[in-house]
Amino acid sequence: MSTLIQTMAANARGAARELATRSAESRDAALTAIDAALAERQAEILEANSRDIAAAEKMVQAGEIAAPLLKRLQLDKKYESLSEMVRSVRSQSDPLGRTQSAMELAGGLELYRVSVPIGVIGVIFESRPDALVQIAALCLKSGNAVLLKGGREASNSNRILAEVIEAATVEAGMPSGWIGLLETREDVAAILDLHHDIDLLIPRGSNEFVQHIMENTNIPVMGHADGICHVYVDAAADIDRAVRIAVDSKTQYVAVCNAAETLLVHRGIAPKFLAAVAPAFGAGNVELRGDAATGEILGEQVVPATDDDWKTEYLDYIIAIRVVDDIGSAIDHINTFGSHHTDTIVTEDQDAATQFISAVDSASVVHNASTRFADGFRYGLGAEVGISTNRLHSRGPVGLEGLTSYKYVLLGNGHVVDDFEGDQPQPYTHRLLDNHWSP
Amino acid sequence: MSTLIQTMAANARGAARELATRSAESRDAALTAIDAALAERQAEILEANSRDIAAAEKMVQAGEIAAPLLKRLQLDKKYESLSEMVRSVRSQSDPLGRTQSAMELAGGLELYRVSVPIGVIGVIFESRPDALVQIAALCLKSGNAVLLKGGREASNSNRILAEVIEAATVEAGMPSGWIGLLETREDVAAILDLHHDIDLLIPRGSNEFVQHIMENTNIPVMGHADGICHVYVDAAADIDRAVRIAVDSKTQYVAVCNAAETLLVHRGIAPKFLAAVAPAFGAGNVELRGDAATGEILGEQVVPATDDDWKTEYLDYIIAIRVVDDIGSAIDHINTFGSHHTDTIVTEDQDAATQFISAVDSASVVHNASTRFADGFRYGLGAEVGISTNRLHSRGPVGLEGLTSYKYVLLGNGHVVDDFEGDQPQPYTHRLLDNHWSP
Numbered sequence: 001m002s003t004l005i006q007t008m009a010a011n012a013r014g015a016a017r018e019l020a021t022r023s024a025e026s027r028d029a030a031l032t033a034i035d036a037a038l039a040e041r042q043a044e045i046l047e048a049n050s051r052d053i054a055a056a057e058k059m060v061q062a063g064e065i066a067a068p069l070l071k072r073l074q075l076d077k078k079y080e081s082l083s084e085m086v087r088s089v090r091s092q093s094d095p096l097g098r099t100q101s102a103m104e105l106a107g108g109l110e111l112y113r114v115s116v117p118i119g120v121i122g123v124i125f126e127s128r129p130d131a132l133v134q135i136a137a138l139c140l141k142s143g144n145a146v147l148l149k150g151g152r153e154a155s156n157s158n159r160i161l162a163e164v165i166e167a168a169t170v171e172a173g174m175p176s177g178w179i180g181l182l183e184t185r186e187d188v189a190a191i192l193d194l195h196h197d198i199d200l201l202i203p204r205g206s207n208e209f210v211q212h213i214m215e216n217t218n219i220p221v222m223g224h225a226d227g228i229c230h231v232y233v234d235a236a237a238d239i240d241r242a243v244r245i246a247v248d249s250k251t252q253y254v255a256v257c258n259a260a261e262t263l264l265v266h267r268g269i270a271p272k273f274l275a276a277v278a279p280a281f282g283a284g285n286v287e288l289r290g291d292a293a294t295g296e297i298l299g300e301q302v303v304p305a306t307d308d309d310w311k312t313e314y315l316d317y318i319i320a321i322r323v324v325d326d327i328g329s330a331i332d333h334i335n336t337f338g339s340h341h342t343d344t345i346v347t348e349d350q351d352a353a354t355q356f357i358s359a360v361d362s363a364s365v366v367h368n369a370s371t372r373f374a375d376g377f378r379y380g381l382g383a384e385v386g387i388s389t390n391r392l393h394s395r396g397p398v399g400l401e402g403l404t405s406y407k408y409v410l411l412g413n414g415h416v417v418d419d420f421e422g423d424q425p426q427p428y429t430h431r432l433l434d435n436h437w438s439p
Numbered sequence: 440m441s442t443l444i445q446t447m448a449a450n451a452r453g454a455a456r457e458l459a460t461r462s463a464e465s466r467d468a469a470l471t472a473i474d475a476a477l478a479e480r481q482a483e484i485l486e487a488n489s490r491d492i493a494a495a496e497k498m499v500q501a502g503e504i505a506a507p508l509l510k511r512l513q514l515d516k517k518y519e520s521l522s523e524m525v526r527s528v529r530s531q532s533d534p535l536g537r538t539q540s541a542m543e544l545a546g547g548l549e550l551y552r553v554s555v556p557i558g559v560i561g562v563i564f565e566s567r568p569d570a571l572v573q574i575a576a577l578c579l580k581s582g583n584a585v586l587l588k589g590g591r592e593a594s595n596s597n598r599i600l601a602e603v604i605e606a607a608t609v610e611a612g613m614p615s616g617w618i619g620l621l622e623t624r625e626d627v628a629a630i631l632d633l634h635h636d637i638d639l640l641i642p643r644g645s646n647e648f649v650q651h652i653m654e655n656t657n658i659p660v661m662g663h664a665d666g667i668c669h670v671y672v673d674a675a676a677d678i679d680r681a682v683r684i685a686v687d688s689k690t691q692y693v694a695v696c697n698a699a700e701t702l703l704v705h706r707g708i709a710p711k712f713l714a715a716v717a718p719a720f721g722a723g724n725v726e727l728r729g730d731a732a733t734g735e736i737l738g739e740q741v742v743p744a745t746d747d748d749w750k751t752e753y754l755d756y757i758i759a760i761r762v763v764d765d766i767g768s769a770i771d772h773i774n775t776f777g778s779h780h781t782d783t784i785v786t787e788d789q790d791a792a793t794q795f796i797s798a799v800d801s802a803s804v805v806h807n808a809s810t811r812f813a814d815g816f817r818y819g820l821g822a823e824v825g826i827s828t829n830r831l832h833s834r835g836p837v838g839l840e841g842l843t844s845y846k847y848v849l850l851g852n853g854h855v856v857d858d859f860e861g862d863q864p865q866p867y868t869h870r871l872l873d874n875h876w877s878p
Binding site: 017020021103105109111118119199200214215218220238240241244245247248252253335354355357358359361362363364365366367368369370372373374378379380390391392393395396397405406407408409410411412413414415416417418420421428430439 | 544558653654683800809813834835859867869
């Protein structure tokens, strides 16, 4: 294991302890300093970015990487959005120091549960250098130290951005070492063992990559491997609504985790709905893969689906279609083959909607709206660090609150447990309080 | 791997999905059924328990197990407390279906965050058969399926209790398979691999055991390995208070995780405080292990401490004592050698208390009270499943709320993302709502 990485993680732990004691004002001032430094050092940053782009162009020509990557790498056209992201994160209310509960345990003995940073967070992200700025801003706002690893195609951009952010924030009084940049795959492999100094890993990227991280570390991992989202069109669906929602869920942006991959259709409405949705999908060049019942209704428009289709995240203009006998079968299908991410029911029957909402075991369950709404910005969380399909800590889109933990603060004036036990025990009052803890 | 255990876990997953849809009234009715069954089948249960006790008595005589275990095994004297625990859990307010946040995303499109069960929980607990009843009641109240493994000395008691609880609750309409009993160490080893069907493990027991579980599974683990709690006596401490708090934290019950193991004393108050606390510890037969400065003050009453003492959970009548130069050194010591469990400062200086509270990175930070208060019952959580030193999900004593997750419920009337993007996008309103989601 690299001792350099161990040192970086230990420094991050020390910085995190410092950061946890800094006021909201000082963290916001450091975010303002990032905003200013991005403007001041724009030429330097874009120069480094142009080197990444030049190298990537050669790799595209050589067929080593895909062309869309180039657009994601480019900072010049979206440069102003970097500062906008920082200002947007700064404008969120402080997630720290919030009193989540307050209780008098006994006369003069008061217990507060107060939000605090998690500590040190490791984020491994895709080849978008703007993601580095967003993640750093979210971690700073929430008082966490962060170790970052971006895509290697963006390495020059990431290096200068991390350096600009560290310099500006340390100058503004933040502890040195609160942000660290990992440069190689070996660095990532090394941090997987550092569970004493890293509290949470957030891997973003391909299914295989996230799965690999989850299986090779004892550090808690937040994120999702698959995004296999479903649209279930119930017997009592409004056909027009169902078509709009199915098309939007599938085609509004196919390359993302909250796009639908499977369409489940109640047998009673299947002939009418499938006849209506097929031309709409056809207009969007969506390949239809259906079960036998779907094939009977739509004929040659449909490629036969196999069981693998129910488990596949296409991230492409392909949708799997299955006709189900009833809502119970739809729910079973979703809980069996889905990834517990986001699933929607289209129905005008309130009881069916309620049954679906309570029985589908997913981070987001939706009634009469597109799966594509499941996103931190649309959910009003400000920015998001990712979407979680974990059941613990954070589930669904994760914003600043998901980057916090809490501690219990107990304030007494000489209270000892022995007075509350034995023959004449003092009683506990356990009375809820309205007040908040503040330093 | 045992296919029996895989089947048990898969059944538990199915039962958990059922349980998540059951009303608070039906879960409470099932708790009432447990209460009644414990009364009806008391003779059978105590007979099974007497067989465990008889076997344990022989093992005590043979020196194979320690005598205090016998008392923990015995159900007859505390039999009424089993029903009291069940009734106490039932009387808590429902942890499920709570609207944690509500927001209008756009006209007619509303997002609710609602508490739901976690799913399937594995609990491995010590040789106290009453713990089985408490854990089962907490899981049922919070809508979770549970796989239980108790100490092998209590195997007859655990078997009859699990059977009584399952029979009574299934009769009351709960899904069969929601409670499963693991019988052997091999069963425990087998469940560590079942991360698709088990969402959370709660191991209770020795440090080594908890550590072993944490290192050998990808399932999230809630709990604590060590409980190395500190009392820091500040320069501005009231001596009498400090003595009472130090003695209570150490001796009120030494065998538990929230008992203090290390006493840190500010140099300025050390001569006076140590002279006062030494006789109080002496009266309780507490062995003192001190650093050089402590030795200079207390002389032969003190055994020299080594660095290992700062990292040791004695769970015994022993305390490590270190003199520190200032509060910063005390905080550093606690963050370096502690287990992030519970630490207390004794001081009349409000600024020092605030500094300690914000800088000590522990689940519970206490001012002028004993570490021994850090407990689910005393914290007003009703019963507890354990105490967590994790930073994610739950920290500190964990009650019913710690056994819940949440899901997002999004309600629209045909909303699609495409209308909110492009040239003339509809705006998001992101307006907080006062109302609650209810089925």
